[in-house]
Amino acid sequence: MQLSDKKVFNMAVYMSDPVINSVYEEARIKYCSASHDFSHAVRVADHCHSIAPSVSADIRICTVAALLHDIGRSDRSEHEHFDSSEDVRKLLDGKFDPVFIGRVVKCIERHSSSSLEFPESPEEKTIFDADKLDGYGYTGVARFFTYAGENRLDIKQALNEAIRRMESIERRGSFLTPAGRRMGRSRAFRAFAYYLSLAREFGLEDEEIRMRDVLIASQGKIAGNIALALIKLLY
Numbered sequence: 001m002q003l004s005d006k007k008v009f010n011m012a013v014y015m016s017d018p019v020i021n022s023v024y025e026e027a028r029i030k031y032c033s034a035s036h037d038f039s040h041a042v043r044v045a046d047h048c049h050s051i052a053p054s055v056s057a058d059i060r061i062c063t064v065a066a067l068l069h070d071i072g073r074s075d076r077s078e079h080e081h082f083d084s085s086e087d088v089r090k091l092l093d094g095k096f097d098p099v100f101i102g103r104v105v106k107c108i109e110r111h112s113s114s115s116l117e118f119p120e121s122p123e124e125k126t127i128f129d130a131d132k133l134d135g136y137g138y139t140g141v142a143r144f145f146t147y148a149g150e151n152r153l154d155i156k157q158a159l160n161e162a163i164r165r166m167e168s169i170e171r172r173g174s175f176l177t178p179a180g181r182r183m184g185r186s187r188a189f190r191a192f193a194y195y196l197s198l199a200r201e202f203g204l205e206d207e208e209i210r211m212r213d214v215l216i217a218s219q220g221k222i223a224g225n226i227a228l229a230l231i232k233l234l235y
């Protein structure tokens, strides 16, 4: 592991597990997208440690799935994930038993909002929420504009795409675990406050109104309106 990863990766837990350490080293070279890079996978693994206990998820399955969950979009950022199940099975073959590998593959297949199947097991829900957490907060905003650059969107187009995604996520209900919901609320607020302020700075009234609705839906009516007043005061 490199020193820069130590800040976000719980060394004490993983360094003592040589098999997971070898997955870590192999996963590192599978990522080359800027917005979905290996540091994203490591942060997702880290979030899993905060979420897994709340749903009694197996932390080894979550960690391995987190480290590998986006290798299916490593070099084709303009597309959604392609099926990485075979790559994952090959990489894990001989390291874990087939049942463990099957559960990791399911987590990966079901981690995205655009997945065909809905997350069911505690591990699948943990990965889903951990991944969503990294799309919110200041980190999520930074990652989103990196993604927009990869896809040649200008700032206004990027803002519209960000709002469209947030609306769709909030409509469906964003988090599936109690810990994910708790951690997601403040991270969502930071991201939404930013997008709302950007819309205001650009003079985009429709976008500002849409973002206001998303923020109230996410935080609840009372907290949402207090947040809006605060944002107006501060920005």
Ligand SMILES: [Fe+2]
Pocket (backbone or CB within 6 Å): 069, 070, 081, 111, 112, 131
């Ligand atoms: Fe993904």
Ligand SMILES: [Fe+2]
Pocket (backbone or CB within 6 Å): 036, 040, 044, 069, 070, 131
């Ligand atoms: Fe991801």
